[in-house]
Amino acid sequence: MPDFPIRDREFGGSVERMILITGATGTIGSEIVRLLAARGVPHRALTRDPARAGFGPATQVVRGDYDDPDSLAAAVSGADAVFMVNVIGTAAPGAHDKALLAAAEAAGVRRAVKLSAIATGDAAAGRFSAWHVPGEQALRDGPLEWTVLRPSTFAANFLWWAGEIKAGRPVPDQYGGGAQGVVDPADVSAVAVESLLADGHHGRTYTLTGPQALSTPDMAAVAGKVLGRDVAWVGLSREESRASVIASGVPEAGADDVLEGLDFVRAGGNAVVTDDVQQVLGRAPRTFEQWMRAHQDAFA
Ligand SMILES: NC(=O)c1ccc[n+]([C@@H]2O[C@H](COP(=O)([O-])OP(=O)(O)OC[C@H]3O[C@@H](n4cnc5c(N)ncnc54)[C@H](OP(=O)(O)O)[C@@H]3O)[C@@H](O)[C@H]2O)c1
Structure with a gap:
């Protein structure tokens, strides 16, 4: 008897599946949970605090912490695929990915999809860009089918x-x-x-962007159009940016890493648009204007 009800409608109906979502309360993971629930795909959401999580009845919730290997072993038990999220600065680079992969491999998980970031491994983007390198490498070197997602800056930021x-x-x-x-x-x-x-994504590294490269003035203009008012912008010097990064909660020791990433953007290094979303989903990526319209209540 499986621990969890398996209702297999995907994978051609041939493979029983349970999908473990880490970072399930976060920006990307919470929407994955919602999509899997809507499609009736069995899934399990990992969080350090199930009492606070507030998932619906279709979602099995499991307590887990990257720093607690036993909790990871329990979380991956019976899972066929794992979505991997790890948060910058919470451990040595790659440590949390490797802990999850070790548990997944021991449990016979077949597939893993890792959330990484655009410009990963690009020396021009500074130390910040090195964060996901060891985790990506561990995934590529291991036995699981793998896909790496390298998104650009989230509109939600x-x-x-x-x-x-x-x-x-x-x-x-x-x-x-x-x-x-x-x-x-x-x-x-x-x-x-x-x-x-779906099959066909093994060994792929997708760089996920919107349809346009936008500067802050561009986005302010879009916000103004959607909200029906002028949205002005003001340029911050590098020192002002540093102060604002620290004020947002980044420890001083990490602020210069973030600044290097901002320098990379200033120099045009992140003015990248790909068609990877179109390739995978068969439709165009959503625009910043569409995102603004969907979230305009937050700005009203
Ligand atoms: N923001 C961007 O523009 C951007 C762009 C490209 C890539 N990324 C990448 O996106 C990733 C972050 O994804 P996100 O924004 O969806 O996450 P998020 O909203 O920042 O949420 C963080 C998640 O990590 C979980 N978490 C934190 N510490 C944990 C631990 N010790 N053990 C287990 N779970 C832990 C939290 O779960 P609980 O609190 O419920 O336990 C939460 O679900 C980063 O790796 C970043 O590099 C971000």
Whole structure:
């Protein structure tokens, strides 16, 4: 008897599946949970605090912590595929990925999809870009079928503009006018679901972007159009950016790593647009304007 009800409608009906989602309360994982629940795919959501998680009845919730190997062993038991999220600065680079992979391999998990980041491994992007390298490498070197997702900056990051916009203050530009292929996180989650459920994604590294490279002035103009008011912007110097990074909760020791990433954007290094979302989903990625319209209540 399986521990969990298996209702297999995907994988051609030939393989029983249970999908473990780590980072299940986070931006990408929570939308994956929602998509799997809507499709009736058996899935298990990992969180350090199940009491706070608030998932629906279709979602099996498991307590787990990357720093607690026993909890990972229990979480992967009976899983066929794993979605891997790890958070920058919470452990030595790669340590959390390797802990999860060790548990997954021991449990006979077949497939893993790792959430990484655009510019990973690009020396020009500074130390920040090295964070996901060991985890990606461990995944590629291991026995599991693998897919790596390297999204660009999430549109959801710009929810932090809400306070400025509501107060009628200009939104800050930390990027010196540098543009980015800002991606709707819901598109990242949708690509993750395809990679977890469908064949044909093994050995692929997808760079996930929106359809346009946008600077802060570009995005402020979109926000103004959607909200029906002027949204001004103000450029931050590198020192002002550093102060704002620290004020956002990044420890001083890590602030310079973040600054190197911002320098990379300033220099145009992240002005990248790909068609990987289109390739995987068979439709265009959502625009920043679509994301703004869907979230405009947060700015009203
Ligand atoms: N933001 C961007 O623009 C951007 C762009 C490209 C790539 N990324 C990548 O996206 C990843 C973050 O994804 P996200 O934004 O979806 O996450 P998020 O919203 O920051 O949420 C973090 C998740 O990690 C879980 N978590 C934290 N510490 C944990 C631990 N010790 N053990 C188990 N789970 C733990 C949390 O779960 P609980 O609190 O419920 O336990 C939560 O679900 C990062 O690796 C980042 O590099 C971000």
